[in-house]
Amino acid sequence: MTAIARSDDVRRQNRRLVLGALRDHEQLSRTGLHRRTGLSPSTVSAITSDLIMEAILREQRDPDMPATRRGRPQVALGLNPDAAAIIAVVLSLNSLSASLIDYSGGIIVDRQARLETLGMTRRELVAAAQAMIGELVDHSARTGARVLRIAFAVQGITDSVARTMLWSPISPHSDVAFADAIEDAFGIPVTVENDCNMIAVALQARDSERYRDNFIAVLLSHGIGMGLVIKGDLFTGTRSSAGEFGHMNHVPDGALCRCGRHGCVEAYAGSYAIWRAALCHDPDETPASDVPEQEIASLAHRARERDGPERRAFDKAGEAIGFGLGSLFALIDPAPVAFVGHGAQAIDLLEDPIRRAIAKTAGGQHDAALTFLVEPNEAPLIREGCALRALTYVDREIFSGSPAQPSDARQDVA
Amino acid sequence: MTAIARSDDVRRQNRRLVLGALRDHEQLSRTGLHRRTGLSPSTVSAITSDLIMEAILREQRDPDMPATRRGRPQVALGLNPDAAAIIAVVLSLNSLSASLIDYSGGIIVDRQARLETLGMTRRELVAAAQAMIGELVDHSARTGARVLRIAFAVQGITDSVARTMLWSPISPHSDVAFADAIEDAFGIPVTVENDCNMIAVALQARDSERYRDNFIAVLLSHGIGMGLVIKGDLFTGTRSSAGEFGHMNHVPDGALCRCGRHGCVEAYAGSYAIWRAALCHDPDETPASDVPEQEIASLAHRARERDGPERRAFDKAGEAIGFGLGSLFALIDPAPVAFVGHGAQAIDLLEDPIRRAIAKTAGGQHDAALTFLVEPNEAPLIREGCALRALTYVDREIFSGSPAQPSDARQDVA
DNA sequence: CTATTTTTTTCGAGCCTCGAATTAAAGAGG
DNA sequence: CCTCTTTAATTCGAGGCTCGAAAAAAATAG
Numbered sequence: 001m002t003a004i005a006r007s008d009d010v011r012r013q014n015r016r017l018v019l020g021a022l023r024d025h026e027q028l029s030r031t032g033l034h035r036r037t038g039l040s041p042s043t044v045s046a047i048t049s050d051l052i053m054e055a056i057l058r059e060q061r062d063p064d065m066p067a068t069r070r071g072r073p074q075v076a077l078g079l080n081p082d083a084a085a086i087i088a089v090v091l092s093l094n095s096l097s098a099s100l101i102d103y104s105g106g107i108i109v110d111r112q113a114r115l116e117t118l119g120m121t122r123r124e125l126v127a128a129a130q131a132m133i134g135e136l137v138d139h140s141a142r143t144g145a146r147v148l149r150i151a152f153a154v155q156g157i158t159d160s161v162a163r164t165m166l167w168s169p170i171s172p173h174s175d176v177a178f179a180d181a182i183e184d185a186f187g188i189p190v191t192v193e194n195d196c197n198m199i200a201v202a203l204q205a206r207d208s209e210r211y212r213d214n215f216i217a218v219l220l221s222h223g224i225g226m227g228l229v230i231k232g233d234l235f236t237g238t239r240s241s242a243g244e245f246g247h248m249n250h251v252p253d254g255a256l257c258r259c260g261r262h263g264c265v266e267a268y269a270g271s272y273a274i275w276r277a278a279l280c281h282d283p284d285e286t287p288a289s290d291v292p293e294q295e296i297a298s299l300a301h302r303a304r305e306r307d308g309p310e311r312r313a314f315d316k317a318g319e320a321i322g323f324g325l326g327s328l329f330a331l332i333d334p335a336p337v338a339f340v341g342h343g344a345q346a347i348d349l350l351e352d353p354i355r356r357a358i359a360k361t362a363g364g365q366h367d368a369a370l371t372f373l374v375e376p377n378e379a380p381l382i383r384e385g386c387a388l389r390a391l392t393y394v395d396r397e398i399f400s401g402s403p404a405q406p407s408d409a410r411q412d413v414a
Numbered sequence: 415m416t417a418i419a420r421s422d423d424v425r426r427q428n429r430r431l432v433l434g435a436l437r438d439h440e441q442l443s444r445t446g447l448h449r450r451t452g453l454s455p456s457t458v459s460a461i462t463s464d465l466i467m468e469a470i471l472r473e474q475r476d477p478d479m480p481a482t483r484r485g486r487p488q489v490a491l492g493l494n495p496d497a498a499a500i501i502a503v504v505l506s507l508n509s510l511s512a513s514l515i516d517y518s519g520g521i522i523v524d525r526q527a528r529l530e531t532l533g534m535t536r537r538e539l540v541a542a543a544q545a546m547i548g549e550l551v552d553h554s555a556r557t558g559a560r561v562l563r564i565a566f567a568v569q570g571i572t573d574s575v576a577r578t579m580l581w582s583p584i585s586p587h588s589d590v591a592f593a594d595a596i597e598d599a600f601g602i603p604v605t606v607e608n609d610c611n612m613i614a615v616a617l618q619a620r621d622s623e624r625y626r627d628n629f630i631a632v633l634l635s636h637g638i639g640m641g642l643v644i645k646g647d648l649f650t651g652t653r654s655s656a657g658e659f660g661h662m663n664h665v666p667d668g669a670l671c672r673c674g675r676h677g678c679v680e681a682y683a684g685s686y687a688i689w690r691a692a693l694c695h696d697p698d699e700t701p702a703s704d705v706p707e708q709e710i711a712s713l714a715h716r717a718r719e720r721d722g723p724e725r726r727a728f729d730k731a732g733e734a735i736g737f738g739l740g741s742l743f744a745l746i747d748p749a750p751v752a753f754v755g756h757g758a759q760a761i762d763l764l765e766d767p768i769r770r771a772i773a774k775t776a777g778g779q780h781d782a783a784l785t786f787l788v789e790p791n792e793a794p795l796i797r798e799g800c801a802l803r804a805l806t807y808v809d810r811e812i813f814s815g816s817p818a819q820p821s822d823a824r825q826d827v828a
Numbered sequence: 829c830t831a832t833t834t835t836t837t838t839c840g841a842g843c844c845t846c847g848a849a850t851t852a853a854a855g856a857g858g
Numbered sequence: 859c860c861t862c863t864t865t866a867a868t869t870c871g872a873g874g875c876t877c878g879a880a881a882a883a884a885a886t887a888g
Contacts, residue, residue, distance in 0.1 A: 014875090016419065237644075333654050
């Protein structure tokens with residue numbers, strides 16, 4: 001709105017368009033790009049020849065492909081894997097993993113470690129991440145790939161400006177400055193993102209039919225998280241990752257939540273809350289720090305078999321989620337909901353109470369339009385989204401400006 | 415993101431920049447525009463000379479102004495009032511008003527009418543608006559001003575795509591298609607907006623120090639409404655005006671709300687709810703369709719004087735607002751809150767319970783940063799915001815494309 | 829070996845912004 | 859009254875960018 005437009009902004013924007021089309025479609029000829037982007041063939045030619053010169057794109061001549069049609073054959077263009085690399089780091093409860101990923105999205109190396117996140121000091125947490133990243137950076141140096149961006153996905157609230165982890169259930173420490181430390185150590189720009197937001201990013205890329213402009217990804221796990229896409233864009237708060245669906249208030253002064261407050265949605269719908277209620281414990285009992293997945297699975301099994309405290313616990317959980325969604329819908333309009341995470345495996349127990357609760361709220365007006373979708377396995381989604389997010393940063397910020405070094409990127413091995 | 419950029423988009427964008435600067439600052443010289451927008455003097459010159467040629471801007475030579483400084487004096491530019499006109503229509507309970515407004519924001523004529531909105535048919539509602547607009551259009555025809563846009567501000571939920579009033583407390587009818595009917599009648603583009611959103615627009619323009627990038631305008635009146643600005647932009651839902659803060663759920667299966675559901679924030683904090691609670695009526699009693707302002711004022715008076723059901727009613731109201739804001743903060747981060755409307759006059763009674771409730775929610779973390787501001791009179795804000803919104807549309811959509819008619823707008827009288 | 833078809837590149841026209849130089853319009857001072 | 863100084867605004871050429879039309883490239887069909 002308040003941004004001044006110069007002539008080369010046009011080129012920047014159109015380069016992004018081309019890179020975006022190729023990120024979606026893997027391979028496209030110049031004609032294909034012309035059709036998909038709407039740019040004229042001459043412009044596509046100009047832009048792609050620049051990008052090829054800069055070794056960001058490359059022609060992928062397929063000698064096997066027997067040209068079926070008459071006429072000059074199309075030559076496919078694709079993102080050059082060696083143009084850059086990024087590192088995607090996922091930090092969750094007691095687990096740290098990182099991947100070195102090439103520019104076209106292929107995994108180069110993977111690292112994974114178990115660690116006691118709850119017992120670690122602030123410094124130890126950062127050091128653990130830094131060590132794992134260091135190994136990947138070393139590896140990249142050996143293969144000649146230049147790591148241009150590191151993206152963290154962490155459980156909890158992140159600050160998009162200071163790029164820190166503001167608060168997280170995986171650690172007692174607040175405001176952990178991952179970005180600054182890692183940036184200092186490796187001289188590579190770092191972003192810190194919320195894990196559920198990355199789930200949303202991944203869903204959008206995986207199935208752009210279903211998840212395009214407006215949808216809600218709800219993570220049902222030990223805690224409750226959410227990633228929100230509105231009008232095609234990932235929604236974030238004024239400053240933090242926000243979208244803390246799990247900590248919207250469900251019952252004033254209600255059950256004790258892991259965050260220390262009372263009555264949050266999570267205090268009814270998180271694994272620990274279901275467990276607590278199913279075992280008829282005091283709702284003000286301090287939440288268990290971890291409940292094994294099998295435990296929840298067997299509670300769900302019980303709940304399916306017969307009426308009792310287990311079924312009531314899942315009913316309460318569904319009700320909390322439903323009222324929460326209802327309030328959310330009052331604010332942003334109803335949208336398709338994807339339930340992700342192992343908690344989503346009990347969706348059969350949850351769906352009815354969720355729908356009943358939504359029907360009691362403002363969102364209920366459009367009930368018919370509501371669709372629920374289930375993706376039980378969250379970890380790969382987080383990894384995928386995180387990697388994609390980092391690559392998109394590279395697309396937008398690094399490869400859209402023209403004054404990049406022209407060649408020199410061809411230093412790949414072999 | 416997916417938009418292709420052409421060369422003349424640059425000019426379009428920069429024209430908007432110039433018009434926007436002049437809308438904010440009333441008068442600016444070309445040098446002033448250069449400083450404020452960052453455009454080079456030559457570009458400012460090119461753009462402004464086009465705009466003057468098209469009679470969108472005009473030079474405002476001030477012969478009185480004794481040039482205090484040495485050197486060639488600056489010549490002030492301003493929006494040409496005769497460049498266009500817009501009509502701002504405000505529809506609320508039992509009241510319809512409309513203003514014909516010139517391009518620089520000055521009021522040309524005003525119309526106002528009392529009507530029984532609750533008792534009117536769908537057709538009568540539209541006809542009433544059409545009649546009032548018709549008078550203003552006639553007036554504009556006599557003075558030669560061309561009306562380029564009509565903007566409605568209505569209480570209730572609006573649909574930004576179909577430009578209808580989806581649901582409103584002022585009428586039993588849903589999905590009232592104001593825009594289509596009015597557009598057909600006058601051949602002028604129409605938009606339908608939510609009144610609280612227009613309050614937010616007006617606040618942003620009035621005091622851009624306080625209300626710039628992130629703030630929340632909450633209307634405390636018979637019902638509860640909200641307008642939300644996030645990262646400088648008015649927030650709207652995926653499709654409707656959304657931001658239905660008043661219909662977020664406060665207490666599951668709680669008090670009966672005007673919308674027919676139970677437990678909404680409004681069912682505790684709306685005027686009718688406070689009245690109902692203060693008089694110790696059943697919380698499931700059908701809400702009164704209107705409660706006089708003096709009635710509320712005297713309840714507030716009572717509540718200030720002594721403990722009793724009145725004070726408890728205001729406590730409950732504040733608590734509902736506080737929990738609602740807390741849940742909102744969980745989603746978007748805390749932001750300054752402006753309370754608008756006659757209900758805000760009891761802010762002294764509400765503030766404490768609001769703060770106490772927020773402290774119990776996720777938003778409480780940043781309590782210190784929370785500032786409340788009070789603007790008791792909502793009507794002028796709605797009018798102002800609505801007019802500004804219409805004018806901004808004209809700026810963006812009509813006067814940013816180059817192929818406008820070059821002159822012919824100079825047909826002003828006298 | 830030539831004609832046809834399809835893809836890609838080349839080239840000139842027409843935008844746009846910007847910096848430098850130029851012109852315009854005042855006050856200051858003798 | 860005339861000239862110098864200062865500030866504002868315009869003009870002009872350079873350098874981008876996109877686009878359409880025409881040309882070149884690279885295959886198949888006959």
